[in-house]
Structures are given as structure tokens and as C-alpha cells.
Amino acid sequence: MHVRDFSEDELLGLIRPHLPRAEGIEVPSGDDCAVIGLAADSVAISTDMLVEGSHYRPEWSTGYDVGWRAAMQNAADAAAMGARPVSFVAALSVPGDRDVEWLVEFARGMGQAARRFGAGVDGGDLTRGPATAGVTVVGDLSGRPPVLRSGARPGDRLIHCGVLGWSAAGLHFLTSGAVAPECASVLPADGERSPAPNGRAPDGPDAVVAVYKRPNPPVDLALAACAAGRIRALMDVSDGLVRDARRMAEASNVGIDIDPAALKCDVDGLVCAGVRRELAKGMVLGGGEDHGFLATTPNSVPEGWRQIGSVRELDPGDERESGGFVTYGGRNVPKGTGWDHFRAERV
Amino acid sequence: MHVRDFSEDELLGLIRPHLPRAEGIEVPSGDDCAVIGLAADSVAISTDMLVEGSHYRPEWSTGYDVGWRAAMQNAADAAAMGARPVSFVAALSVPGDRDVEWLVEFARGMGQAARRFGAGVDGGDLTRGPATAGVTVVGDLSGRPPVLRSGARPGDRLIHCGVLGWSAAGLHFLTSGAVAPECASVLPADGERSPAPNGRAPDGPDAVVAVYKRPNPPVDLALAACAAGRIRALMDVSDGLVRDARRMAEASNVGIDIDPAALKCDVDGLVCAGVRRELAKGMVLGGGEDHGFLATTPNSVPEGWRQIGSVRELDPGDERESGGFVTYGGRNVPKGTGWDHFRAERV
Incomplete structure (x- = not known):
């Protein structure tokens, strides 16, 4: 089964079980935004783009690998400010003829990586197109100054x-x-x-x-x-x-x-x-x-x-x-x- | 001149002048994360993917239009929770043979849209690949409960x-x-x-x-x-x-x-x-x-x-x-x- 055989809602239904929620989640995925409670009133934010064929090759990296890496490289950016990664959102473009299992594996890899930190995957956007993923991390500084x-x-x-x-x-x-x-x-x-x-x-x-x-x-x-x-x-x-x-x-x-x-x-x-x-x-x-x-x-x-x-x-x-x-x-x-x-x- | 004729740093130098900073910016773009001060200790976050050929056609929409729309549709998601859009980050993939002016126009359009709300474009990732943009908004609820x-x-x-x-x-x-x-x-x-x-x-x-x-x-x-x-x-x-x-x-x-x-x-x-x-x-x-x-x-x-x-x-x-x-x-x-x-x- 390919992703084009499913509606957006059906695809979200397939991947949602693999995505943890942020510990401080106030509004989970499903509304216009996710809302995440932080320990203090500032937020560290960073985003990364993964392009198939450039950042990874599908014959070498599974969907799980790509989802894992997308979360991990963003987590590293948050930690590099002294901020704990608490939540991720993913803007994902997937070719229509991609096996739907790839998408589920992407979600599973990203979810497992997020769990490593007690973080959530709390939102996203799923669309058809060339395989690219723009992933953003929310980092919580807990009131400490960022380390530059x-x-x-x-x-x-x-x-x-x-x-x-x-x-x-x-x-x-x-x-x-x-x-x-x-x-x-x-x-x-x-x-x-x-x-x-x-x-x-x-x-x-x-x-x-x-x-x-x-x-x-x-x-x-x-x-x-x-x-x-x-x-x-x-x-x-x-x-x-x-x-x-x-x-x-x-x-x-x-x-x-x-x-x-x-x-x-x-x-x-x-x-x-x-x-x-x-x-x-x-x-x-x-x-x-x-x-x-x-x-x-x-x-x-x-x-x-x-x-x-x-x-x-x-x-x-x-x-x-x-x-x-x-x-x-x-x-x-x-x-x-x-x-x-x-x-x-x-x- | 095409984007492949420039280094990433040179491209960032071209687009940065068009990007405002969030009013509550504590650490601007250039470190591992941007850090944004909020009025309270929760954050609304949403992300959208724009795929060329699917969400827009380059013969109809200029780079300015695409950047503008990327910011605006995310701003709408933040406002739809009752949150003020305060900052955007953009993960951008651009074909190497794209005229660099397109990229500058994208930044200008996104920057102008952000200015409409006093918001910043405070981070991003720029890479070569098919034209896609994953844009994320940070919304400030100012201590009010989100409107679901x-x-x-x-x-x-x-x-x-x-x-x-x-x-x-x-x-x-x-x-x-x-x-x-x-x-x-x-x-x-x-x-x-x-x-x-x-x-x-x-x-x-x-x-x-x-x-x-x-x-x-x-x-x-x-x-x-x-x-x-x-x-x-x-x-x-x-x-x-x-x-x-x-x-x-x-x-x-x-x-x-x-x-x-x-x-x-x-x-x-x-x-x-x-x-x-x-x-x-x-x-x-x-x-x-x-x-x-x-x-x-x-x-x-x-x-x-x-x-x-x-x-x-x-x-x-x-x-x-x-x-x-x-x-x-x-x-x-x-x-x-x-x-x-x-x-x-x-x-």
C-alpha cells in the first residue's frame, strides 16, 4: 500500500500511536497548534531540513533511521544551548508512491528518539511531494541562561x-x-x-x-x-x-x-x-x-x-x-x- | 547567479537583512538555537510544509509570495489558538539552479509577513534539494488558556x-x-x-x-x-x-x-x-x-x-x-x- 492510497486523516491515524507527547503538553496534536508548558518563560527553537538523496539515501537508511536522525540532530541543537529537548514538530513531504510502511517507520524512529529525552512529537504537517522533512525542536531552558x-x-x-x-x-x-x-x-x-x-x-x-x-x-x-x-x-x-x-x-x-x-x-x-x-x-x-x-x-x-x-x-x-x-x-x-x-x- | 554559486554562509548573508527579529528575542539566529522570551511559561507551536508544484507553482507565485504565504498560514494557526505569532523558523530546500534572487525574495516576503505581527524570523536551515519549505511558528499565549x-x-x-x-x-x-x-x-x-x-x-x-x-x-x-x-x-x-x-x-x-x-x-x-x-x-x-x-x-x-x-x-x-x-x-x-x-x- 502506498501513501497515495490513504487520506491524510488515515495516515495520521497510522502514525499517531508511535508518537509520544511532551511531558508538559497542555494541548496535544490535533488542534491548530500544540501547546507545551515550559519550566520558564523562554524557549529555545531550532529547525533542520532532511532531503532524500542529499542527507540520506533511501537504499541505506530506513524510514526509522531518517525519523530517528531528524529528531536527534534537532535534540543536539537544543542541548547545545543547555536546553532540554521537550517537543518536536515535523513538516513532512512524502512521495505518493512511497510504501506507507516507510511513513510509519519514520514516525516510529522519531518517536523512539524523542522518548529518549521524555520529549514529545506534538505536531506536524503531512503532504505529498519529494521526500523532505523539516523538523523543529522546542527546548526548555528551565530559567537558566542559554550557553552560547x-x-x-x-x-x-x-x-x-x-x-x-x-x-x-x-x-x-x-x-x-x-x-x-x-x-x-x-x-x-x-x-x-x-x-x-x-x-x-x-x-x-x-x-x-x-x-x-x-x-x-x-x-x-x-x-x-x-x-x-x-x-x-x-x-x-x-x-x-x-x-x-x-x-x-x-x-x-x-x-x-x-x-x-x-x-x-x-x-x-x-x-x-x-x-x-x-x-x-x-x-x-x-x-x-x-x-x-x-x-x-x-x-x-x-x-x-x-x-x-x-x-x-x-x-x-x-x-x-x-x-x-x-x-x-x-x-x-x-x-x-x-x-x-x-x-x-x-x- | 544561482544558489549553487554561493556558500551557505554567503546565502545567509544575503537573506539575513530581510529578516526581522522577534521582539522578545534573547539569542538571535546564528547559534545552535534561537532563544525567545515569552510572556508566560507555555508556547503554542505549529508547522506547515509548502511543496513547489503542489502548494504553489513557480510560474504563478514569486519567491516573495511563497515566503509571505509560508509565514501567514502559520501565523493563522497560532492565532487560531488565541496565541500571538512571535517568531518563525524556516527549513528551506532550494534547487541549486534556482536564481538566488528567488531566495532573497522568499526571505523578504517572509520577513514582511512576520513584521505585520511584530514577529521575527529567528532561525532556519538552508539546504540544496527540491523546492520545499517547512515553516514553524512560535505563538505566545501570554498566560491565557488556549482557545480550542x-x-x-x-x-x-x-x-x-x-x-x-x-x-x-x-x-x-x-x-x-x-x-x-x-x-x-x-x-x-x-x-x-x-x-x-x-x-x-x-x-x-x-x-x-x-x-x-x-x-x-x-x-x-x-x-x-x-x-x-x-x-x-x-x-x-x-x-x-x-x-x-x-x-x-x-x-x-x-x-x-x-x-x-x-x-x-x-x-x-x-x-x-x-x-x-x-x-x-x-x-x-x-x-x-x-x-x-x-x-x-x-x-x-x-x-x-x-x-x-x-x-x-x-x-x-x-x-x-x-x-x-x-x-x-x-x-x-x-x-x-x-x-x-x-x-x-x-x-
Whole structure:
């Protein structure tokens, strides 16, 4: 059965059972808006677009994978402000000849990801068209000030939690045909934690493919560090470590030095998983969509995080285009290194 | 110049000047999330998907029109809860060969529509792909309870503000080639009110085409009536009067009687504008995307609204499928009358 064989109401009836409600829900999906109660009178909001063929390929990612990823990458954006993801809404366009099971799986994946945080999927819009999903997260700051990427100060430690380069390595294995897209053996069962612990080497190609298909940002670690007041600047790493570090450096008007020794285990881990060494470093430094967290702190390293560099003053002679904002092993990293969706260049 | 000739950052630099910020903005676009201060600790949220070729045709609607409509139809959803639209975020997918001017015009149209309410366009995601836009609105209830579609009670007046059938008539004129898509003479200049007053006949074909291209929901009238405490049930009319009235009736478990005499002026107005009489009634009753407001009140009719029917108890013998929920001139309106995006049937 294809989606065009059902009315909109019938399709909503099929997917609604898979969608949890926000804990603070005041008006659930079904009216003109959902209404969500927050712990305080400000809201963090972010939106992401997933385009089939660009952000995922249907032959590699199931509907469940896509729904999961749509929720997770938005959850990471909320947590990157120190906000708890409390609710998602999804604007979804689906081709008429898509099997309706794909849509149900999308809802199930998104719902399971939302449940991870006690969040809801509290609204959406469903229409026929090319497969794209615009997903928006509502984040609750609970009265705490948001943690900005502009807060880094000279002398801070540069810290990270999550994985680096696993998603890029997973994409590489799928592209090269080295891994069957199912790799079902290592994908976590519903509700289980996907294999993305900090600082651990992947067990093999399947483990990094699993992160590509179902990223699992360590939202709890980010929120715990924020709640403890230990974090001065914070962002999620979605476009590659060096590109996002540069954004933090520019926003904070500081220099950031990344320590190669701290990333050696990440590079070695990808090599152990089967990535050629000459590719592994680029994946760790430039690979996107791992959705770990990059932060700075003047204090000790919070549990579950690790130090990967330090923050310094900008030299007066540094020019923005020269790359003085970010160094790796003492060498400037040129601006533009990393992923750009429009030019689709990868350096 | 096409969008693929620019980096994402360059494109954002081009469109950002056209985007206002929410009045309560605490963290503007540029970090992982925008943070918006609200008057109280709950938020109304809704999202809509616009698909090129389905919701609009690029040969009829400019980028400005599409951006305007994306904001307006979401604003109507917020107002339909009694919430003031305070902020929008947009997930936008644009083909690489699209002229960059289209993107700038989209931003300008969305920005101008947001300004109408003092709202911001405070975040987004821009990616390459088929032209689709998922736009989300943040609505501020200011501590008042939301006004639901389920609140209608027997004895209430059924009231409406805005236009009925104009958007459908505009689409009809464009489809039949009776009106040139530009019809620039009647499109409102930036910041002006588009010609959609209540109960007035359209001046001609151009006037209804203008509503199709740039709907102008009477958000102020809806919010004023809610603030005065006069409204018991409220929704925006996006899928046609009878279809949406049925949703209100089902949600409230009441019957709704629509009075043909009250809609005669709407039908006559479309006929005057050049619509054949045998089509005009269907447009008034079934045409979508006018984004007026349907409400019920136990009190007198608020200023700017008009009564178009009444609310009664459901007869014990009424069955949901029989259509007893909604009558027009005493005759049952069958379920399913109106617009369905998936089956694309129009009755």
C-alpha cells in the first residue's frame, strides 16, 4: 500500500500511536497548534531540513533511521544551548508512491528518539511531494541562561563529548560498498543506547555505520555539564570539528588550539575499524553529523567529557582569513575546511 | 547567479537583512538555537510544509509570495489558538539552479509577513534539494488558556471573519488562464494590507488572485476577540469551510448548522468577480487556504466578525458517517467534502 492510497486523516491515524507527547503538553496534536508548558518563560527553537538523496539515501537508511536522525540532530541543537529537548514538530513531504510502511517507520524512529529525552512529537504537517522533512525542536531552558558559542575565554580548556568521524567513516563504508546497509547486527534495538561512547574505539565498520544511520548525541552529558555551571561556551559538532571550532573561535573572538595527541585515539580507532589511515584524520577533523558536543570550561573536565585543546587570545596580527582562529598541532587551519551543503566541497 | 554559486554562509548573508527579529528575542539566529522570551511559561507551536508544484507553482507565485504565504498560514494557526505569532523558523530546500534572487525574495516576503505581527524570523536551515519549505511558528499565549476547536456548545453563534472562497477562485482564474499571474496592479505594496476585508465583494478577478498568492488572515481580529473572552471555540479555515466546520463539530461533539443566507453575499461576490455561479458556491463552502477564522461564541458578534450559523446539540440518532455534524440549509453535508492533500479530491 502506498501513501497515495490513504487520506491524510488515515495516515495520521497510522502514525499517531508511535508518537509520544511532551511531558508538559497542555494541548496535544490535533488542534491548530500544540501547546507545551515550559519550566520558564523562554524557549529555545531550532529547525533542520532532511532531503532524500542529499542527507540520506533511501537504499541505506530506513524510514526509522531518517525519523530517528531528524529528531536527534534537532535534540543536539537544543542541548547545545543547555536546553532540554521537550517537543518536536515535523513538516513532512512524502512521495505518493512511497510504501506507507516507510511513513510509519519514520514516525516510529522519531518517536523512539524523542522518548529518549521524555520529549514529545506534538505536531506536524503531512503532504505529498519529494521526500523532505523539516523538523523543529522546542527546548526548555528551565530559567537558566542559554550557553552560547560566543562564551569561550582565553585560558579555557577545549573539551568534547561524543564521537568524532564515526558518521563520516560510516558514510565512507556505505559508499565504498564495504558494509551492507542493513548491518542490523549492531544497530541498537529500540530504546537502547547506540554504540557511541566517548573515547572508545568502534568495534568495526558496522559500529560507525550505525552512528551514521542513527546518531546518538550525548544530550545528557551536555545538559549535566551545563546544569553544574561548568560550561562557558557550547555547540554541537554537526559540520566537522575544525569548521565548528572555527565558528566558536570567531563568535568568541579567541583562538582555539586543537591538540593532535588528544585526537590520536579517535584516528587510531577509525583505522582499527578499517578506515585507511590517510583518510581517518580527515574524518576526525572534518567529518560532520556526529553530533557530539564541543565546549570550553575554566574548570576541571566534566565526567564523560575529555580535553582536546585549549583557548588562547587572538594574536593582534591574526587576520580572519589567515586561519589564525584555529590551529591543529600549531598549524593554522584554513577557513572553509569542512562541509558546506551548498558548494558540497569537502576539504 | 544561482544558489549553487554561493556558500551557505554567503546565502545567509544575503537573506539575513530581510529578516526581522522577534521582539522578545534573547539569542538571535546564528547559534545552535534561537532563544525567545515569552510572556508566560507555555508556547503554542505549529508547522506547515509548502511543496513547489503542489502548494504553489513557480510560474504563478514569486519567491516573495511563497515566503509571505509560508509565514501567514502559520501565523493563522497560532492565532487560531488565541496565541500571538512571535517568531518563525524556516527549513528551506532550494534547487541549486534556482536564481538566488528567488531566495532573497522568499526571505523578504517572509520577513514582511512576520513584521505585520511584530514577529521575527529567528532561525532556519538552508539546504540544496527540491523546492520545499517547512515553516514553524512560535505563538505566545501570554498566560491565557488556549482557545480550542473543541469548545463549541449548543446555543453558540457560529461566526467567521476573513474571506471565503477567494483563494480557490484565484487559483481557478490562474488555472483557466483568465488572469495573468502578475496581476501586479492589485497586489498590496510591502507592508500594506492585502484586499481581504470581511464581507466585501472582490473588485474583480485580480482581487481574488491576490488572496490566493498572498493570504492575509485577520490575526488581529482573532486575537482581539480572544482577549475579550468572547470566543468559546476557534480554528482557522484552511481546508474549506464545511470540512473545517465538521472538524470543530466532531471535536466539540455538537452539530453545526451553516446558514446559506449568511453566505449569499460571498457567493454573489465571487460571481461578480467573474466566477460562474455553479462554481462559486463550491468555492465558498469547500475552497481552502483563505485562512479566515471560524469560531463560536455565546455572546454578541465581535467587531469585524459576522454570524454564519449556529451550534446545536447532536441528535441522539446522528451517526458520525451520516454527516449529521454539519448541515447547510438544513441538509446534511457528507463527510469528506473539501480538500484532501493525499487523495487530492475536491468535492
